[in-house]
Amino acid sequence: MKKHSTLMTTPFWRDKRVIPLLLQAIFAMIVILIGTIFLLNAVESMRQIGISFGYDFLSKMAQFDIGDKIVSFSSTDTYGKAFFVGILNTIRVAFIGIIFATILGFIVGVARLSNNWLARSVASVYVEVFRNTPLLVQIFIWFYAVFLSFPTIEKSLNSFGLFFFSNRGTVIPWFELTSSSFVWFLFLIAGLILSVIVWKIKLNQQVETGQNKYPFFWSIGSFISSLAIAWLITFELPLLLSIPEIVGRGFVGGYTIGPGFCALLVALVMYTASYIAEIVRGGILAVSKGQVEAAKALGLKSSTILRLIILPQAIRIIIPPLTSQYLNLIKNSSLAAAVAYPEIFGVGITILSQTGKSVEVISIVILVYLSMSLLTSLLMNIFNKYSQLVER
Amino acid sequence: MDKNKLLTKKPQKSPYHPSTGTLDWLKKNLFSSWLNTILTFVFATIITFIGIGSVKWIFLTANWHVISANFRLLIVGQYPIAELWRVWICLTLVSFLIGLSWGLWKGTMGHLTIAVTSMYFIVGCLPFILMETRIWLLINIAVIGATYAVGKKWSKLKKSTLIGWFLMFPITIFLLNGFGVLNHVGSNLWGGFLLTLLIAIVAIVFSFPIGLLLALGRRSKLPIVRWFSIGYIELIRGVPLITILFVAQLMLPLFLGNGIDIDNVFRAMVGFTLFTAAYLAENIRGGLQSIPRGQFEAAEALGLNTTIKMTFIILPQALRAVIPAMVGSFIGIFKDTSLVAIVGLTDLLGMGKNIISNPEFLGTQMEVFIFVALVFLIFCNLMSYASRRIEQSLGVGKR
Numbered sequence: 001m002k003k004h005s006t007l008m009t010t011p012f013w014r015d016k017r018v019i020p021l022l023l024q025a026i027f028a029m030i031v032i033l034i035g036t037i038f039l040l041n042a043v044e045s046m047r048q049i050g051i052s053f054g055y056d057f058l059s060k061m062a063q064f065d066i067g068d069k070i071v072s073f074s075s076t077d078t079y080g081k082a083f084f085v086g087i088l089n090t091i092r093v094a095f096i097g098i099i100f101a102t103i104l105g106f107i108v109g110v111a112r113l114s115n116n117w118l119a120r121s122v123a124s125v126y127v128e129v130f131r132n133t134p135l136l137v138q139i140f141i142w143f144y145a146v147f148l149s150f151p152t153i154e155k156s157l158n159s160f161g162l163f164f165f166s167n168r169g170t171v172i173p174w175f176e177l178t179s180s181s182f183v184w185f186l187f188l189i190a191g192l193i194l195s196v197i198v199w200k201i202k203l204n205q206q207v208e209t210g211q212n213k214y215p216f217f218w219s220i221g222s223f224i225s226s227l228a229i230a231w232l233i234t235f236e237l238p239l240l241l242s243i244p245e246i247v248g249r250g251f252v253g254g255y256t257i258g259p260g261f262c263a264l265l266v267a268l269v270m271y272t273a274s275y276i277a278e279i280v281r282g283g284i285l286a287v288s289k290g291q292v293e294a295a296k297a298l299g300l301k302s303s304t305i306l307r308l309i310i311l312p313q314a315i316r317i318i319i320p321p322l323t324s325q326y327l328n329l330i331k332n333s334s335l336a337a338a339v340a341y342p343e344i345f346g347v348g349i350t351i352l353s354q355t356g357k358s359v360e361v362i363s364i365v366i367l368v369y370l371s372m373s374l375l376t377s378l379l380m381n382i383f384n385k386y387s388q389l390v391e392r
Numbered sequence: 393m394d395k396n397k398l399l400t401k402k403p404q405k406s407p408y409h410p411s412t413g414t415l416d417w418l419k420k421n422l423f424s425s426w427l428n429t430i431l432t433f434v435f436a437t438i439i440t441f442i443g444i445g446s447v448k449w450i451f452l453t454a455n456w457h458v459i460s461a462n463f464r465l466l467i468v469g470q471y472p473i474a475e476l477w478r479v480w481i482c483l484t485l486v487s488f489l490i491g492l493s494w495g496l497w498k499g500t501m502g503h504l505t506i507a508v509t510s511m512y513f514i515v516g517c518l519p520f521i522l523m524e525t526r527i528w529l530l531i532n533i534a535v536i537g538a539t540y541a542v543g544k545k546w547s548k549l550k551k552s553t554l555i556g557w558f559l560m561f562p563i564t565i566f567l568l569n570g571f572g573v574l575n576h577v578g579s580n581l582w583g584g585f586l587l588t589l590l591i592a593i594v595a596i597v598f599s600f601p602i603g604l605l606l607a608l609g610r611r612s613k614l615p616i617v618r619w620f621s622i623g624y625i626e627l628i629r630g631v632p633l634i635t636i637l638f639v640a641q642l643m644l645p646l647f648l649g650n651g652i653d654i655d656n657v658f659r660a661m662v663g664f665t666l667f668t669a670a671y672l673a674e675n676i677r678g679g680l681q682s683i684p685r686g687q688f689e690a691a692e693a694l695g696l697n698t699t700i701k702m703t704f705i706i707l708p709q710a711l712r713a714v715i716p717a718m719v720g721s722f723i724g725i726f727k728d729t730s731l732v733a734i735v736g737l738t739d740l741l742g743m744g745k746n747i748i749s750n751p752e753f754l755g756t757q758m759e760v761f762i763f764v765a766l767v768f769l770i771f772c773n774l775m776s777y778a779s780r781r782i783e784q785s786l787g788v789g790k791r
Contacts, residue, residue, distance in 0.1 A: 041649035117421035132772035145758035
């Protein structure tokens with residue numbers, strides 16, 4: 001293309017209004033062309049294999065059972081319900097994983113900046129090792145080498161007779177609801193609200209008068225007294241502890257967690273926590289030194305400085321990368337397919353191998369992950385707005 | 393007199409005494425307060441327990457025979473033994489270039505070279521290694537030494553070394569496959585760590601141009617191009633890698649029709665390339681956004697058209713700014729190659745999984761997977777170390 005044109009009228013291939021339109025038309029045509037070729041090929045090959053396209057299989061009977069589930073599911077239920085069980089299982093592992101990974105990540109991140117040399121080095125080694133090893137290898141180590149290598153149920157290891165570890169799963173003590181659980185629940189909520197109100201009132205008084213009004217003890221006291229009232233009304237504990245026992249070849253009582261879930265959860269938590277730790281460390285380091293010095297000059301304790309000065313400011317820097325780690329954790333939970341934990345992807349693969357509906361199944365799985373990612377980033381964006389600096 | 397006295401007075405000792413004694417160090421770093429002391433004891437107990445347990449396991453319980461017996465499988469998979477020399481030639485060529493680069497650029501390259509050389513040396517010293525392998529490793533070490541000397545003397549070789557690195561990839565593929573000139577070795581026989589490396593390298597090499605185009609497309613003023621790029625990037629980034637691998641495994645043959653038959657390894661490589669491209673595009677877009685408007689305007693004021701402006705003004709700056717982020721993505725991709733084990737390929741991890749299902753090596757899961765983890769750990773650490781050094785030498789990422 002020549003740069004200097006002496007022509008008075010610009011030809012259309014050099015017209016600034018035409019070129020973009022032309023380019024886009026060409027681009028769109030290429031994309032549509034490739035898309036059409038792919039689609040035609042897909043239709044043709046599906047016709048040859050003898051499978052038809054359609055989502056009507058969702059209402060057919062799924063002839064498989066799901067081992068690890070929250071809601072009831074049997075082999076007579078539909079494929080659609082199998083997907084639903086899978087989604088719930090994904091949410092379960094992702095939700096619990098996010099909570100534990102955040103807690104562990106914050107602890108390790110703070111420990112990396114500790115003035116205790118030992119804590120600092122242990123945290124650094126932890127981060128280096130877990131960040132630089134593939135997640136799938138970690139899942140395999142936990143699954144094959146740890147949770148499946150536990151002894152059989154009859155010879156299972158136990159700690160204090162409360163936790164049992166066997167190759168068929170880990171059993172922990174769990175709670176059973178009693179008749180008064182609902183009353184207790186109401187009083188618990190009321191007590192929480194009351195304690196917050198009392199705390200605010202006492203804190204305001206303290207700010208106004210300048211005397212220590214012990215807001216913390218007051219709020220704790222009001223919370224405990226509301227629980228005491230609940231006890232007086234019901235004369236029963238809210239929850240009964242169900243301690244697992246070995247009866248014959250199985251466990252009675254307690255809550256059994258499958259080895260696949262255990263391995264996946266532990267690996268996801270350990271892996272993601274190492275990333276969160278680095279984010280937390282970066283966020284804390286980004287808080288300017290003057291803030292800490294000013295807080296020290298005011299005579300605050302180091303734990304108070306961390307809680308009231310550093311973390312609220314660091315949180316603003318931490319949240320955006322933390323969100324992407326949460327999204328990663330949700331996406332990484334799909335690796336459960338390797339350890340036979342039936343979450344959405346694993347269920348999808350089972351259904352796919354039974355029905356041969358690869359396009360439909362994968363499109364559902366993709367849709368589920370996309371909506372979950374969208375929902376998580378929406379929630380984190382709302383939280384982000386709250387924590388942002390309010391500037392005038 | 394008074395003034396004199398003031399002047400001759402010895403300078404007061406500073407109130408701060410930095411001391412270097414071990415006892416002071418211990419007091420400052422481990423026992424500065426009662427809370428710290430408790431922490432120290434807690435951690436010391438944990439470390440002692442873990443340490444004793446690991447040492448006992450490594451030297452007494454673990455059955456390392458499984459690694460020594462399957463070492464070749466883990467590294468090169470089912471690659472025919474008679475054709476192994478091709479893999480060695482590839483490695484020697486890499487050593488050649490590494491040595492040359494060390495001599496030419498020094499610095500970071502030196503540290504990396506020493507790491508690679510010591511890896512050769514350590515592997516060569518392992519007791520179960522065949523004599524043939526030892527000879528090849530020795531040749532490699534010698535090649536690195538020799539080319540280092542050459543590179544140090546002739547600094548004009550820089551350009552040809554870079555070209556050599558770019559040519560390395562097609563040469564490797566040619567040597568490994570044969571393509572009719574040498575005996576054909578199908579990619580179904582590629583396996584172990586060799587396959588891991590190949591998938592990672594293919595994904596990195598091919599995803600870079602695609603990612604670059606996507607990044608430019610996302611910032612383009614043309615709405616159709618922009619929306620296509622945004623849609624592609626967000627779709628790929630929103631779903632797990634494993635679904636994309638499955639799409640590549642199951643749906644690629646459907647889409648391509650009957651005429652084209654591609655094998656599993658190639659399908660996995662396509663999946664990885666498409667996946668990495670989306671992430672790279674976001675990295676590059678970050679770099680493009682960091683370029684001040686003035687650069688664009690100045691280039692336009694000089695009368696440069698879009699292509700020239702991008703190639704010579706914007707991209708060199710943008711790409712340099714995001715090298716650390718890109719290396720981070722590459723490390724991620726290198727780790728993620730292990731996912732091909734789920735779709736049935738025998739990469740390093742898949743091979744490990746096959747080995748533990750062999751009844752001869754029952755109960756050796758921990759040994760095999762720890763070995764796999766160790767290999768990944770070493771290589772990822774090397775890569776992140778290199779990335780940190782590049783970051784420092786470029787001066788990016790400094791606040």
